[in-house]
Every structure is written in C-alpha cells, then in structure tokens.
Amino acid sequence: MARILLIISGGIAAYKSCEFIRLARKAGHEIIPVLTSGGAEFITPMTVAALAEHEVYTQLFSLKDEAEMGHIRLSRDNDLIVIAPASANMIARLAQGRADDLASTLCVASNKPILFAPAMNPQMWDNKEVMANINKLSDNSNYTQIGPASGDTACGELGLGRMVEPQEILDKCEAMLGYTKELKGLSAIVTAGPTYEPIDPVRFLGNRSSGKQGYALATALHKAGAHVTLISGPINLSDPAHIKTIRVDTAQKMKEAVDKALPAAIFVGAAAVADWQLAAPLTKKHKKNSDTWTLDLIQTTDILKSVAHLDKNKRPKVVVGFALESHDSHDNAKAKLTGKKADALLVNKINDTNNPFNADSNQLSWLDKNGITDWGTATKNEHAKNIVNQITRLIKGDI
Numbered sequence: 001m002a003r004i005l006l007i008i009s010g011g012i013a014a015y016k017s018c019e020f021i022r023l024a025r026k027a028g029h030e031i032i033p034v035l036t037s038g039g040a041e042f043i044t045p046m047t048v049a050a051l052a053e054h055e056v057y058t059q060l061f062s063l064k065d066e067a068e069m070g071h072i073r074l075s076r077d078n079d080l081i082v083i084a085p086a087s088a089n090m091i092a093r094l095a096q097g098r099a100d101d102l103a104s105t106l107c108v109a110s111n112k113p114i115l116f117a118p119a120m121n122p123q124m125w126d127n128k129e130v131m132a133n134i135n136k137l138s139d140n141s142n143y144t145q146i147g148p149a150s151g152d153t154a155c156g157e158l159g160l161g162r163m164v165e166p167q168e169i170l171d172k173c174e175a176m177l178g179y180t181k182e183l184k185g186l187s188a189i190v191t192a193g194p195t196y197e198p199i200d201p202v203r204f205l206g207n208r209s210s211g212k213q214g215y216a217l218a219t220a221l222h223k224a225g226a227h228v229t230l231i232s233g234p235i236n237l238s239d240p241a242h243i244k245t246i247r248v249d250t251a252q253k254m255k256e257a258v259d260k261a262l263p264a265a266i267f268v269g270a271a272a273v274a275d276w277q278l279a280a281p282l283t284k285k286h287k288k289n290s291d292t293w294t295l296d297l298i299q300t301t302d303i304l305k306s307v308a309h310l311d312k313n314k315r316p317k318v319v320v321g322f323a324l325e326s327h328d329s330h331d332n333a334k335a336k337l338t339g340k341k342a343d344a345l346l347v348n349k350i351n352d353t354n355n356p357f358n359a360d361s362n363q364l365s366w367l368d369k370n371g372i373t374d375w376g377t378a379t380k381n382e383h384a385k386n387i388v389n390q391i392t393r394l395i396k397g398d399i
Contacts, residue, residue: 004082015043020169021033022051026242028241031054036090057074060102079112081106083116087120091118092133095132112142114144115169116145117146117148118147123157124161125148146169148161149165182224182392183392184224187264188218188228189267191214194211200285201284211232213362213383215237217388222240229244232248234249252301255303262316263314265318266320269303270322278297278298308343320343321342321345322345323367324348324350324356325348326350334367344366344367344368361379362378362383366387
C-alpha cells in the first residue's frame, strides 16, 4: 500500500481531511499527517493522530522530530504528498518557493509528486494574484491540481472554491500511484507460501517458499480494486493491510480454506503446496532406533486442479497457477496447463543460476492457451503487476 504525506493547511475544509484519512486508511494506505498552524485552528493534532494512528508533525524546528526523522527524509520517505485543503496562503507560499514552515519546506525539499486541493472563498479564487499563483504551480511538473468544486461555501457564498470531496481526492491519489481499479467489485483468492505436512509432533515435510510472490500478488490485486482473501502457509511475513488473511499449515487445511472462501471471480494458486503427506502421521516423536526410516507417503489434494475442475457455475472465471521446474520447464508446464485445466500458469525455474526461494526477484514466463511469453527476471512486485494486468485481460476476454 502507499505511504501518503498529508498536509492540512488552514481552512474550514480541514474537517474534510479527517474523512480523507479515514477513507485512505480503509483502502490500506499509510497516512503521515502534517498540520500547519492555520490547520490547527480548525482541527486538533489529537484528532488527526487518532484517525491516522500516526504522529502528527507540526514544527520545522523540532529537536525531537529532526533527531528521529528530519524534514528532508520526511519529505521523501513517502510515495505522494497531498495538500488538502490547500488554502490561498499555502498556494502563494508554494508558488513563491518559500520554506519558512514545515509544510512549505517539505514541498520544496520533496522529489515526489504533489497533489493539491484548493479550498477558499469564491471571491478569493477569482483574485488575479491567486490565479497567477495557481498557474505558476501548474507549470511545475511536480504539482497536480484537483478542484476546486462549485457550490455553497462555508461563508454562505455560492461559486467556485469548495474543496472536492475526499473520495475524489483518494481516487486521484490512487490514479497517480498507478492503481487501476479495473477489478473493482470482483473477489479474488490467493494462496501463498509453503505447507508443512507433519511426520511426527516435531518433524514435517515442507519447502523453502517465502510467500513473497503470493503476498505481492494479493497486494497488486487489492490495488486493482479486487476484494482479496489471502490464504497463507506458515511464513514470516506480516499480514497485508486491509486484506483478509487466513493462516494455515497443511495442504488439507489450505484446501478447506479455499473451499470456504469460494465463490470468487479470480483464483491464483501461488502457494508451493506440498505434493506428499504421510499416510498416518506419528503421534509420538520418532526415535533414531535404526539407520533407515521408511515413510509411507500419499499425494495431497491438488488445490489448483480441484478449483479449475469445478462446475461452470462454481468455477472462478480466471484460474492461474504456478509451475516451478528444474528441467524441461516449458514442456512440463504445458502438460500441467492442460491437465489441471487452468487458464494460465506462471513458469519459473530453479537451477544453479536461479533460485526464487526467499528472493525478492523471480524469473517468470506466462503460459496460456496462446503460448508462452518469457518475462525474464524482475522483482516480485513488478511481476505481480504484470500478472494482474494479464488477469484483467483474461477477465475482459482479451486473451
């Protein structure tokens, strides 16, 4: 999710900033609030801090803040800066390049995009000097303007000057951050991580999957507007914000969780589900009383195959899986695609030069009915975006 620095300047529309914080947090974004002295005349730091669940920054020359964060780092340790409301005074300071308080200094020092939402009296908005300042900011590629809207203002006058609604500001933020929302209203299930199949109360069969690709996919689907259920094996990653996450350990429990989460429009089986389990796990720890130990193994349920083979009225519209191969990767993956009846597979290799386990990057190819496309090596977040783009095309029937 995105990290948004929110500057609240002076104006009655500052109350709308509280709603923006609520909506942004609900969407999974982190809000770092900055309250100007003018903004503090309308809402309190305590209100803002409670809604954002984050410290509120107010002073440029704060010994504590400069020691812990520093205004330069604060200006850049984010994905986007939002100024809402942007008062006539704030706009003038930015147009002049002033840096005499925390808010203006952060904007001058930032290398991130800045979205500002003007809010003022209609007569002030029509003032030639205000228009000149607006035009000057418009010429600066760092700044993007949203609004103002027309309507009744707090002073009782009718005209242009109202700050646009918080949801509109959030939608613009997400558009600037590359959130497509093309999957809005659709449900998606993502499995991630390994499964651990017990041998005895101490030992298990498992693999080295970190779950990073599955978690990146769940986040990317959420950014595209989908309602995501993430079913995770035992890994050391934190639950993604505002994504329903279900923790399981065995293949059977993962299948049960998937069955319970259905129906869904999209299923992505990114988990490295164990192929084998003990026919009868031991109830007591096995002792080393011989040089060999024979395990009686049976196959686990193929979750991807079981989902893809559901009746038409129950099967997700898009079913995507992963195929990790050590040799003959394309031929093996093509056979899996046909046998499992999935709509697409992500093919990755494990060999001396590529090991995706616990790595931040991956080497993937996309395989569907039209053939295979090599995507090469990229970060798992970048691959997640590409996968969601392909899923969107599948949903639309473009593939």
